[in-house]
Structures are given as C-alpha cells and as structure tokens.
Amino acid sequence: MSTDFILPDIGEGIVECEIVEWLVKEGDVIQEDQVVVEVMTDKAVVEIPAKFDGVITKLYYNKGDIANVGQPIFAIDTAGNAVSNAASNATKSAAAEPVTEAKAEAAAVAPVAETKAASANDFILPDIGEGTVECEIVEWRVAEGDKVVEDQVVVEVMTDKAVVEIPAKSDGVVSKLYYNKGDIARVGEPLFALSTGEASTTVAQPTAKQPTAVATEVARSAGGEFEAPQPAVAGKVLASPAVRRRAREQDIDLTTVQGSGKKGRILKEDLTAAPAPAKASTAAASSPAVAPTAGGTRTEPMRGVRAVMARLMTESVQTIPHFTYAEEFDLTELRLMHAKLKAQYAEQGVRLTLMPFFIKAMSLALSEFPIMNAQLNEDATEITYFDDHNIGMAVATKVGLMVPNIKAVQKLSLLEVAAEVARLTASAREGKVAPADMKGGTITISNIGVVGGTVTTPIINKPEAAIVALGKVQTLPRFAEDGTVVGRDIMTASWSGDHRIIDGATIANFNKRWQQFLEDPMQMLTVMR
Incomplete structure (x- = not known):
C-alpha cells in the first residue's frame, strides 16, 4: 500500500519550495534516510530524505515545480512484498534494460523481504484545533509492536490550548512511532504507522559494503561492475539530516567517518563503526581541578499552554486599556445557604461548590448590563453584543493556566451549572479540555482565593471586555446595626475592564447588582429562571 x-x-515561515532535483525515479527501491529530492526554499537548498524503506510509487511534481508545505510530495510503498517484487523484476529485466548507477546502488542497499509483508499505514496528524500547526508529544500510550483496537488512545499531545488524546482509526499493530516524548510534531505529517495486515517476520538488511546477490547480478548483467564505496570528498561530508542529527547526539565528528554510500555518503550504520569521542587528555587530567560554579541555571523552551498564555497576556495589556475596580462582598448568608444545600445534594452525588452561585448570579446581572458581555473588534470600530453568557473559569493546571467556559449560562439551572463546573474543572486539571470548551468565552471569573490571595489586578482574557478575580473568604469583624461587633464572611472581588467600552460607573453598577444577588441569595433564587 x-x-x-x-x-x-x-x-520558519516557509510555505513552499521549488523542486531542484529528483534523486530517485518511480519504481526505485530506497532505504530509510536515503535522500529522495532536493528542494530550494527562499533561503537554501534542502535535501529531503525518506523516513523508511520502500519503493517509490509516485512523484507528484516535476523538476522546477513549486511544492507546498503540508501537501504530498511523493508516495512510497512500504510493504515488504513491493520491495521484493521490485528487486525481482529488476533482476529479470536487467539484460533488456540498461541499469543506471543509481538503480544499482538502490538495489544494493534495499532490504529483501523473505516472508509475508505487513500493510503499514501512516497516521497523519490531523488539524486538532483552529490555528494549531504543531503539538508536543506528551505521552505515548503504546510501544512499537503493540496491538491496538479502533478508538484506542495511542498518544497524548499538547497544543497551545490543551492536551488532546489521539486514537487509532482501526485495529492493527503499531509498527512505527515517528517521534519521542517531548518532540514537536507538525500537523499534516505522519505521527505513527499502524500495520493492519499480518506482521512481517525477519527482514534482511544487507549493507552497501556487502552487496546482495540481486544487486551484484543487476550490475554485472548490465555489462558493468558494482561500484565499491568511496571515501567522502575531503572537506565535504555527505549525510542526510537524520544522520547528522544522530551524529550530534552521539558527539561524532562526521569528518572522521568513512561513508559507505554512493560518493562516500555517510549512512546510519556507518556511525556504529565511527571512532569514539576523544577522552580528555592526560595533561588536562593532571591539571588542577576547577572549582564548580555555584548557582546553576536551567533553561527550557516555552511550549503549549504556557506559550500561548504568554503571548495572549502580552497582547492583552498592550492593546486593551485596563482599569481596575474592587469591592468587598459579605457572603455570610450565601455560605449558610450553601452549607445546607451542599449537604443535601451530596447525598444525591452532586458536588455543589460556591462557584456555581457566582456564575449564575453573574449571568443574572449580565442580563441587565449587556455591555459587560460585549466585545470590541480589533479596529475599535464595532461592538458585538452576545445573547449567550459564556462564562469562563480560569483554572491552574499542570500544563499552565486554562480558561474553559460554560456555554449559555442564562439557560441553565444552578445544578446544571454545578455539573458543568465539575466537568470542566476535572478536564482542565488533567489538561484535556476539548477545544470547543475553550472557545467563545464572553467574560471570565478567576479565583485567586483558592491559593490565599485577597486582592489582585487580573489581565483581561482578550477579546473579552472584563474579568473578575475572587479573593479568599475571611471571617472579619464588622459593625452590626446595633453597633456591636460581629464576625462576617468577607470576600474582595477585583475587576479589570476594557476602558474603551466600559466606564467606571458601569462596572461599579454591574458589580453592585451582582453583589446584591450574592449577599441576598433568596433574591437570586427568586429571579432565577
């Protein structure tokens, strides 16, 4: 297949390239890391190697054509019987058709399948979210050789928004994992290969230093002799990007390696015979030891959710004029009612926290102040008002801050909101929020109180117009109506608003209405639909 x-x-930024030279033809047998084509970008000429052994079945472009990144450039049959048939056909037709040097070498390095072959299908990493072009491999759930069934999760990947589980599309055996944990995979490229046929048995891997009988016969029947490996040209190293990467990982100087490929090209197997990196000299060993430097550092790349958070927060503060407003809420009555309802619904298996009350009360207030649920466009020329109250919750997770939102809160009951809070919180803490749950938010609630904060200046979750941060609830002394001092449950709500469409009076009046619902929960229950 x-x-x-x-x-x-x-x-970076390259979306197309020109085909400079095809180094193979349709029907040629190739091996892993053999260079198939040279392409020219606007920066350099790049060699594109094969990722596995097989037979070239289709070249989609001609020399001089423009190829687009993310599109097929050639097709390869990785089934073992195709390789075997290609070698057999080459032997039979050698006398009739002159064999080129390239074909002789391709036959020399091609593996010969001895038994039934598997049908290995590459799983192409799909588009897993709007604007997502790459993801990080978080965890492989399988190993090469494992059997999987349709819809079984094969790998977890992390985009700039969430951790996503990638399932198998059919039953089969995992024949190849193209990335290691921590690698960056690109959308549109093979992620793993799944063999859906009978697994092949031992495959011979002859090297170019000892050409196979097929290759030798092909060369001789054409009236020529097999070309022995040649050393690399002085000052120039011929090797594929994969070989160069492996050499770097093993600290091997490629200029010291004898290449066994055509014109001295260095192959993977040549690295095993390469001289080991030189040890520190005796003179250096005898020199006085240098005292270790105190206070080391560790550098790691910004990836996934943390990277997108850094970008969006920077963009938010640079493009939105923030202003802050804070007010104390007396939640004594709400906490008393919550305690009763929490115990009652716990018996029914429902976990009721304070957050559903905050979210539902906010929705009631938004109905009276639609500007708080609006968004300004990039040019600051239009305001869009949203009928649905998609209220987001900022959740700290193992992969960074995530803000899933509950859709259409105005249509949900308090218990339905509670169920959504529980679902989204659990998903976020595992880093596995569905992309749909991350999109379409209209206003956000952040809860710094869970870690002990009281007052903060939150950054607006662009393109929303406002965000509120809830502080911790504290029992503080307050004067009662008769002048006595009593303990009350006090929380501070800290707002940040987009001053282009929200003024101080609007946010203060909106907050006051929200506060009334929370401080007098019976009033909230009365107007709730």
Missing part, C-alpha cells in the same frame, strides 16, 4: 510523504515544515 502506498503512503504519501507530506512535505514537512523546512524552515
């Missing part, structure tokens, strides 16, 4: 090779991202 033929598998398309998707042209990968070959440089």
